[in-house]
Amino acid sequence: MKRIFACISLLLMLALLPAHAQTPGRTAWVTVGGAPVYMDPHDNAQKAGHIWYGQLVTELERQENWCRIVSFTTTGIRIEGWVYAPNISMGAVPAYRRMAVVNNPDPQDRLHLRAKPSRNATSRSKYYNGTRVALDGDIRNGWVEVCVGMARGYMEAKYLTLDPQPGQVPLAAVQAVVNNPSGQLHLRPGPSTTTATSWGLFPNGTPVTVLGIGPDWCHVEMATPPYMEGYMMTRYLRSTDGTPMSNLVDRDIDAKQPLPTDVPGVQHTAIWPLAHGPNDYVVYNPRPQDRLHLRERPDTSAPSLGKYYTGVHVEVLSRQNGWAKVRIGNLNGYMMDEYLRPPDAGANPIGAMPIFEVQNPNRAQNLHLRQHPSLEARSLGLYNNDTRVIQMGFSGDWSHVITLGDGRMGFMLTKYLSPVR
Numbered sequence: 001m002k003r004i005f006a007c008i009s010l011l012l013m014l015a016l017l018p019a020h021a022q023t024p025g026r027t028a029w030v031t032v033g034g035a036p037v038y039m040d041p042h043d044n045a046q047k048a049g050h051i052w053y054g055q056l057v058t059e060l061e062r063q064e065n066w067c068r069i070v071s072f073t074t075t076g077i078r079i080e081g082w083v084y085a086p087n088i089s090m091g092a093v094p095a096y097r098r099m100a101v102v103n104n105p106d107p108q109d110r111l112h113l114r115a116k117p118s119r120n121a122t123s124r125s126k127y128y129n130g131t132r133v134a135l136d137g138d139i140r141n142g143w144v145e146v147c148v149g150m151a152r153g154y155m156e157a158k159y160l161t162l163d164p165q166p167g168q169v170p171l172a173a174v175q176a177v178v179n180n181p182s183g184q185l186h187l188r189p190g191p192s193t194t195t196a197t198s199w200g201l202f203p204n205g206t207p208v209t210v211l212g213i214g215p216d217w218c219h220v221e222m223a224t225p226p227y228m229e230g231y232m233m234t235r236y237l238r239s240t241d242g243t244p245m246s247n248l249v250d251r252d253i254d255a256k257q258p259l260p261t262d263v264p265g266v267q268h269t270a271i272w273p274l275a276h277g278p279n280d281y282v283v284y285n286p287r288p289q290d291r292l293h294l295r296e297r298p299d300t301s302a303p304s305l306g307k308y309y310t311g312v313h314v315e316v317l318s319r320q321n322g323w324a325k326v327r328i329g330n331l332n333g334y335m336m337d338e339y340l341r342p343p344d345a346g347a348n349p350i351g352a353m354p355i356f357e358v359q360n361p362n363r364a365q366n367l368h369l370r371q372h373p374s375l376e377a378r379s380l381g382l383y384n385n386d387t388r389v390i391q392m393g394f395s396g397d398w399s400h401v402i403t404l405g406d407g408r409m410g411f412m413l414t415k416y417l418s419p420v421r
Contacts, residue, residue, distance in 0.1 A: 033407030048081035117143030125212030130171030298323035
């Protein structure tokens with residue numbers, strides 16, 4: 001009788017625990033291009049670090065729309081903090097989603113991140129031993145698609161150690177410092193001075209860890225919290241022993257990345273800047289200037305939720321009778337199936353998504369990114385004037401955008417966006 005009473009008491013205690021306390025240690029994966037990790041569960045808190053698409057994290061607890069997690073930076077530094085819950089997966093983690101580290105037999109070697117699964121494909125950069133990568137597909141013919149922080153491409157699987165323990169493969173990355181005659185250097189979300197916005201200016205002497213190296217750009221992780229990650233120009237970095245980083249580059253590397261195109265004199269347009277998921281398809285209008293309706297129902301007479309440009313990635317949830325039920329961020333609807341195609345079906349369509357800058361005349365000179373197209377919707381952040389965004393689509397007074405600075409997706413009032421020409 002005492003045992004029965006004890007069991008009942010234990011069950012009652014568990015039932016009274018808050019929901020977030022019942023799932024400690026759950027593994028989840030990051031579903032957005034990138035997101036900050038905060039010290040406390042609110043947007044204005046100090047940042048502890050960042051997480052990137054495909055990365056596995058450990059969920060410790062939940063509080064309303066926030067999750068406390070443990071994750072690791074690309075160099076393997078442990079960070080703990082709070083992320084906005086929709087930025088990580090709710091369901092089971094697919095079997096192919098695993099973490100790995102670069103592990104060349106010779107620690108002085110570096111592993112190519114290539115545009116396609118072939119040694120003849122363009123090399124985007126070369127990465128040092130100990131660099132953490134997130135697998136984004138199954139291993140096929142010796143190759144696997146990976147995400148290295150914000151970068152994406154293919155690596156030879158035999159040079160990766162899967163499911164590594166912390167410190168299992170020593171980090172061989174070069175420690176460097178900013179060394180620019182101007183006195184400071186931009187950290188950018190992509191390897192471009194024209195289409196990648198700046199994440200900040202860092203003075204000479206600022207320490208960075210070089211994850212990957214190319215002739216023009218280095219993929220770096222800042223050496224101090226919040227361990228921001230991005231790109232700095234190779235020629236303005238010098239290793240801590242005084243060697244210019246340019247001297248450490250093999251000049252045959254083509255470090256191009258799939259970033260927005262920059263065409264002088266015309267409206268700047270972008271190709272998709274984020275990693276894509278396994279069920280992603282791409283909007284493909286036969287004429288790039290056309291836009292594809294996202295409708296409430298699978299019917300051409302149904303109300304439109306927005307019109308979307310060529311190059312927008314959508315997650316296909318189901319298909320029936322010539323229509324696809326899709327998700328774009330947190331917006332669900334229907335698109336005509338004939339205007340969607342797989343992202344790897346030959347050459348990807350040229351992105352027709354226009355680039356805009358925030359230009360709000362209010363006193364604060366900033367603009368909210370909203371979770372839904374409404375002034376009453378939750379703000380995902382305030383973005384200063386001159387922040388660049390990609391317009392995926394629009395409806396009424398609102399634009400559905402991706403912020404180029406941090407890869408967040410949401411809605412902004414179109415009247416406060418100015419086209420970049």
